[in-house]
Amino acid sequence: MLRAIWLKSLREYWIAILCWGLGLGLLIYAMYATAQDVLSAGVTQIYQSFGFYGDQVALNTIPGYVTFRVFGTTLPAFLAIWAILAGARLVRGDEERGTLDVLLAQPIMRARLLLEKLLALTLAILVMMLIISLFILFGQLSAHETADYPRALLTALNVGLFELIFACIALLISQFVRWRGAAAGWTAAILVIMFLLDSVGRVQHNFDWLRHVSIFYYYNANKPLIPSVNANWGAVALLIALTLVLIVASTVIFARRDLGSVALQLAINGWRQPATVERVRALARAAGDPFLRSLGLCTLRAQFVALFWWTVITLFFVEFLTALIPSLLDVFRKAVQGNAVMSQLFSGYNVATNQGFLGATVFAFIPVALTIFAMTQAYTWSRDLDNQRLEIILSTPQPRIRLLGEHAAAVGLASLIPPLLIWLGLLLTANIINLRIDVGDTAAACFSMLPLEWLAAALVYLLATRLPAGLTTGLVSLFLAISFLMEFLQPMLKLPDWLINLSIFHLYGSPITEGMRWGPTLTILGLALVAMLAAFFHFKESSLTART
Amino acid sequence: MGFLRPSAGRATIASLDCWSQAAAVKRLVGYLPSEFAFDPSLTGAQILTYLGHLRGGVDRTYVQQLCERLDFDPSKRFREYSRGNRQKLGLIQAFMHRPRLLILDEPSNGLDPLNQQEFYRMLREVQSEGRTVFLSSHILPEVEQTCSRVGIIREGRLVEVNEVSRLKHMRQQTVVISFPGPASPEWFQGLPGVAAVHLNRDGRELHLDVQGDLQAVIKAAAAHDALSLTTQEPSLEEIFLRFYQADQPVAAGR
Numbered sequence: 163m164l165r166a167i168w169l170k171s172l173r174e175y176w177i178a179i180l181c182w183g184l185g186l187g188l189l190i191y192a193m194y195a196t197a198q199d200v201l202s203a204g205v206t207q208i209y210q211s212f213g214f215y216g217d218q219v220a221l222n223t224i225p226g227y228v229t230f231r232v233f234g235t236t237l238p239a240f241l242a243i244w245a246i247l248a249g250a251r252l253v254r255g256d257e258e259r260g261t262l263d264v265l266l267a268q269p270i271m272r273a274r275l276l277l278e279k280l281l282a283l284t285l286a287i288l289v290m291m292l293i294i295s296l297f298i299l300f301g302q303l304s305a306h307e308t309a310d311y312p313r314a315l316l317t318a319l320n321v322g323l324f325e326l327i328f329a330c331i332a333l334l335i336s337q338f339v340r341w342r343g344a345a346a347g348w349t350a351a352i353l354v355i356m357f358l359l360d361s362v363g364r365v366q367h368n369f370d371w372l373r374h375v376s377i378f379y380y381y382n383a384n385k386p387l388i389p390s391v392n393a394n395w396g397a398v399a400l401l402i403a404l405t406l407v408l409i410v411a412s413t414v415i416f417a418r419r420d421l422g423s424v425a426l427q428l429a430i431n432g433w434r435q436p437a438t439v440e441r442v443r444a445l446a447r448a449a450g451d452p453f454l455r456s457l458g459l460c461t462l463r464a465q466f467v468a469l470f471w472w473t474v475i476t477l478f479f480v481e482f483l484t485a486l487i488p489s490l491l492d493v494f495r496k497a498v499q500g501n502a503v504m505s506q507l508f509s510g511y512n513v514a515t516n517q518g519f520l521g522a523t524v525f526a527f528i529p530v531a532l533t534i535f536a537m538t539q540a541y542t543w544s545r546d547l548d549n550q551r552l553e554i555i556l557s558t559p560q561p562r563i564r565l566l567g568e569h570a571a572a573v574g575l576a577s578l579i580p581p582l583l584i585w586l587g588l589l590l591t592a593n594i595i596n597l598r599i600d601v602g603d604t605a606a607a608c609f610s611m612l613p614l615e616w617l618a619a620a621l622v623y624l625l626a627t628r629l630p631a632g633l634t635t636g637l638v639s640l641f642l643a644i645s646f647l648m649e650f651l652q653p654m655l656k657l658p659d660w661l662i663n664l665s666i667f668h669l670y671g672s673p674i675t676e677g678m679r680w681g682p683t684l685t686i687l688g689l690a691l692v693a694m695l696a697a698f699f700h701f702k703e704s705s706l707t708a709r710t
Numbered sequence: 711m712g713f714l715r716p717s718a719g720r721a722t723i724a725s726l727d728c729w730s731q732a733a734a735v736k737r738l739v740g741y742l743p744s745e746f747a748f749d750p751s752l753t754g755a756q757i758l759t760y761l762g763h764l765r766g767g768v769d770r771t772y773v774q775q776l777c778e779r780l781d782f783d784p785s786k787r788f789r790e791y792s793r794g795n796r797q798k799l800g801l802i803q804a805f806m807h808r809p810r811l812l813i814l815d816e817p818s819n820g821l822d823p824l825n826q827q828e829f830y831r832m833l834r835e836v837q838s839e840g841r842t843v844f845l846s847s848h849i850l851p852e853v854e855q856t857c858s859r860v861g862i863i864r865e866g867r868l869v870e871v872n873e874v875s876r877l878k879h880m881r882q883q884t885v886v887i888s889f890p891g892p893a894s895p896e897w898f899q900g901l902p903g904v905a906a907v908h909l910n911r912d913g914r915e916l917h918l919d920v921q922g923d924l925q926a927v928i929k930a931a932a933a934h935d936a937l938s939l940t941t942q943e944p945s946l947e948e949i950f951l952r953f954y955q956a957d958q959p960v961a962a963g964r
Contacts, residue, residue, distance in 0.1 A: 258789075441777050444785035448755035449770060455763045464749065550747045554803065557711060557741040558764035559733045705714040 167265070167275060171282035175248075182244055183290045186237055187297030193232050194301025197224045214361040217382055224305050225387040233317060234382060235357065238324045242353055245287070245325040249332030250345035252279050257422055258342060272417045280333070280409065287325050291318035298387070316386035323401050324381045328353060330408035337415040337425045377401070457555065458568030465539055465576045472535045473580045476528055480584050483523045484591045487516055516599050520588075521607075521674040528584065529611045529670050530646050536577040536615035537622055537638050543569050544626030544634045547706070556706070566701050570623060570694060577615040581608040600677075607674035613686035614666055618642060620693035627700035642666075711741060711813070723811060737765075740809035744816045746800035750789035754799050758784060761803050768807045776802045779828050793820035801829065805836075812836060812843045818852060830856055854946040862953050869953055877949055884942040885918040887931045897934055901926045 206221045209230060216234030220226030253276060256262035265275060298314035331352060336345035356376045363373030373379040383397035419425045448454060453463035543566070546552045555565060585608035592599045618638055625634040648657060649667040662668050669682035712732025721728040726735045748757055762768040777784055782798040791799065797820040804812055818826050833843055833856050847853050853860055854874060861871040870877070882905060887893075893916050895907040903922040910917065920927055924941065931939050944952075 437781075437783065438778065440783065440785055442774060444753060444755040444783075445758070445770065445774055445777070448753065448759035448784075451756065451759065454756055454760040457764070460749075460760055464751070546749075550743065550745060551749060553713075553743050554741070554746065554748060554761065554800075555764065556713065557736055557739070557743075558761060559736040559766070560764055561733050562712075703715065 166278065167270070168278040168282040168285075171279050172285055175282065175286035178244060178248075179286050179289050179293070182241060183293030186241065186290075187294050189237070190228070190232055190294065190297045191301045191304065193228050194224065194298075194305040194307075197227050197305055201227055214365050217364070217385075219385060220388050220390055223388070224307055225389070228301070229317075229385050229387050233321065233385070233387065235378070238321050238378075238381065239353065239357065241290075241321065241325055242328045243350075245329040246332045246346050246349045246353070247342075248283055248286075249329030250336050250342040250349065252276070252283065252329075252333050252336070253416060254336040254339075254342040254345060262421060266421065273413045276413050276416050277409075280330075283329055284326060287322045287329070291322040294318045294321070313386045313389075316384075320381060320384050320386060320398075323398070323405070324377065327377060327401060327405050327408070330405055330412065334408050334412045334415075337412060337419065340424055377404075456568055457560070457565050458572045461542070461569050461572035462576065464542065465572065468535075468539065469576050469579060472531075473583055476531055476580055477583055477587050480524050480528065481587055481591050484520065484588060484597070485595060487519055487597055488595060515675075516597055517603060517674050520599070520604075521672050525607050525672065525674045526650075529614055529667060530642070532577065532580055532611050533614045533618045533642055533666075534639075535580065536573060537618040537635065537642070539573045539576055540570075540619035540622035540626075541631060541635050544622060544629075544631035547626060548631045553706070562702050563698050566623065566698060570619065570697075573619050574616060577619065578612060581611050584608050603674055603677050606678035607672075610670055610673045610678065610683050613683055613690055614670055617666060617686055617690040617693065620690045620697060623697035624693045624700065627697060627704055711736065711739065738810045740804035740807060740812045742800045742804040742812075742814045742817055744819075746796050748788050748799075751787060753787050754782065754784035754791070754795075757788060757799065758803055758806065762806065765807050772808070773802065773806045776805055779832065780825055794822060794825070797821055798825065801832075805832065808841075810841055812841070812845075814843065814845045816847055817845060818847070818849065826852075850945070850947040850950055860946065862950060864953055874946065877946075882919045882921045882952075883944060885920050885924065885927055886940045886942070887916045887918070887927075888937045888939075889914050889916075890935060890937055893934070897930055898927065901930060903927070 201222060201224065206227075209215075209221060210218060216230050218226075218230060221230055253262060256265065266272065292315075295311070295315045295318035298317060299309055299311050302309050302314065328349060332345050332349040335348050336342060339345050339348070356378050359372045360376040360378035360382070363370050363376070363379070380397040380401050383394040385391040386393070415425045453459045543552075552565075556562065585605055588599065588604050588608075589601065591597070621638045621641070622634055625637060629637070645665040645667050648655070648662055648665040652662055652668065666686055669686055671679050671682060673679055712729055712735065716729060723735045724738055726738075728735050752760070758773055762770075762773070776782075780798040780802065782795065782802060784799075786795075788796070788799075797817070801814075801817060804814060818829055821829060830852075833845075836843055837858075843856075845853070845857060857874060859871065859873050860877065862869050892913045893909065895909055895916060898904050898907045898916065898918055903920050903924075904927065905919040905921055907919075908917045909915075918927060928939065
């Protein structure tokens with residue numbers, strides 16, 4: 163596997179191929195396996211109100227339902243996260259690490275290097291799609307549908323083409339920016355814009371033309387799983403042509419630009435003063451920066467971008483669903499009336515009430531998202547310990563406990579902001595659209611998330627005293643994933659009380675309908691405190707090199 | 711520095727315990743690790759200001775002087791700095807609070823020759839002010855030039871600590887003696903301090919490995935009408951290599 167660049171690059175993708183291929187494959191299989199029950203329960207009534215989400219073609223058939231739920235937006239957009247990151251780091255990642263210098267010191271043409279790496283990425287996507295196509299086939303069999311592998315394969319290949327385009331967009335953008343993170347961010351923004359253009363065009367017929375500039379539109383022009391939809395080869399040809407243009411542009415630019423630099427150097431810095439003046443100016447500017455006064459403040463500043471985006475996205479999700487309540491409540495009421503399967507789908511919430519609807523849609527997922535957010539913020543501490551960024555900080559005359567305390571306080575404070583803004587946002591939106599919700603219950607639902615966030619962060623701090631960052635986050639993520647799955651599947655699994663009470667999301671419960679649950683909330687808070695105290699004790703007493 | 715918990719014994723700096731009084735110790739110390747890593751998104755100026763605050767405030771004029779002396783541009787982000795510039799930043803943050811003790815691990819790594827010379831000048835100033843520099847380096851000519859005392863570590867144990875000058879004096883030196891006619895190694899074998907004698911190819915020159923003073927060797931050379939006598943003092947590098955020779959037993963630290 164080390165004989166050629168493309169083979170070596172392909173070797174680096176095998177874990178991603180397996181994880182994404184199997185993970186998404188299982189999702190597809192689960193969707194097929196439950197499709198008949200869900201369709202019989204009349205779920206199509208609800209999905210007909212979700213026009214913004216995808217094309218509603220043959221929605222009352224299993225292929226139509228699976229196409230709408232999985233292949234329309236969810237799977238391609240979800241997998242695009244990986245494709246975008248892979249495209250952004252294809253050459254920029256090696257440039258950042260300094261490994262591209264070594265590779266290009268060998269007698270290899272730049273264009274060839276880029277094309278070989280791109281070949282490896284294309285093959286990785288292809289293998290992933292072959293795995294997915296097999297799961298589509300298994301799904302068809304489990305749903306007692308006619309097994310049609312050619313349709314399954316074409317569906318997967320259509321997804322693969324979509325992913326390759328976004329990887330290539332990220333690759334092209336990475337030629338114009340210095341950091342792979344920036345390239346990935348800009349490409350993700352393009353993905354979101356493309357989705358919005360397609361959605362708005364589909365819902366608002368006056369703006370139908372908007373869809374024609376979205377890649378989602380040309381991707382969704384083909385629905386190979388649904389026999390009644392004819393193949394649109396023009397759309398495929400357009401997507402292939404776009405891919406080729408992106409590849410050629412990236413290759414030409416990469417072959418011509420300076421290594422470690424960007425394709426277009428804009429003189430935005432203007433005229434630089436003599437070195438001494440610049441020096442004085444930079445030091446004076448830093449001296450007036452309030453966020454450099456302590457580790458806590460510096461951590462808050464470092465978290466700002468992540469905090470901003472997590473808050474914006476969760477707020478958007480919450481406000482969007484809240485705004486839908488008046489139009490969807492009747493549909494939900496009719497759908498769940500006397501229907502056991504539909505009730506199970508919403509984890510026992512009475513979705514015919516405002517707060518029940520919020521519980522089933524918003525507060526079944528937001529606590530998980532914000533707990534993951536707190537974990538990723540605490541992760542920065544263990545990452546910095548791993549890569550020795552804290553060594554200099556720890557050489558200053560600050561007690562270790564204070565440094566850890568300041569970091570934890572910054573994370574604790576940052577994790578307070580999204581629940582607070584969600585609560586305020588909910589009250590504001592409800593007031594604007596004249597929706598009746600209980601102020602106390604919504605406060606309970608929002609602020610009961612805090613102990614969950616703090617427990618996840620405290621576990622990261624505790625494990626980080628002994629374990630490397632990757633293992634620490636892996637273990638805490640596993641705990642969160644099991645907790646979530648236990649609670650999510652509880653209506654079907656019917657786990658005994660002692661077992662289900664180990665799930666922190668079960669302990670969170672449904673305060674949006676039941677009000678504040680002080681017992682479980684204080685239990686989680688107590689656990690978080692104990693974990694944090696143990697983290698303080700271990701960090702104070704342990705050597706910095708003992709984290710293996 | 712309070713990084714590692716001692717498995718046995720204790721370490722002190724200025725009579726302060728390095729583990730239990732770590733914060734007090736760190737007030738006295740300026741530290742440069744072998745790999746200086748920091749948040750890549752902060753600029754050099756931000757890093758220096760931040761560390762200055764964590765140290766309870768530093769003299770900004772002095773920080774600026776240090777930047778100028780090492781020709782360091784603090785306006786760039788850490789990830790944009792070359793290895794040499796990262797090293798300069800590391801040195802500035804170690805020097806900026808005028809510590810009583812500087813602990814520097816491979817301090818001249820990545821510095822260009824001009825900045826190396828400036829760094830050596832900074833070291834001499836620190837020494838002349840009565841402050842201490844504790845420096846670890848693989849570049850032995852640099853150690854020889856900048857340090858007054860050296861310690862040699864072999865297989866994790868301190869095998870020698872001494873003044874550089876005394877170490878050189880204590881260790882073997884090479885003496886080359888030329889004679890007008892054929893010479894014999896036997897003339898010098900057995901003399902005090904003479905460890906080995908080698909005859910040169912033309913038979914008129916002897917190479918002696920001598921430890922300690924040369925009185926007996928000079929007398930014997932004069933007795934055999936020596937034409938010239940030159941001594942070659944060993945460099946620190948040669949002394950170091952002798953400690954690492956395979957047959958050299960590991961001695962207990964002093």
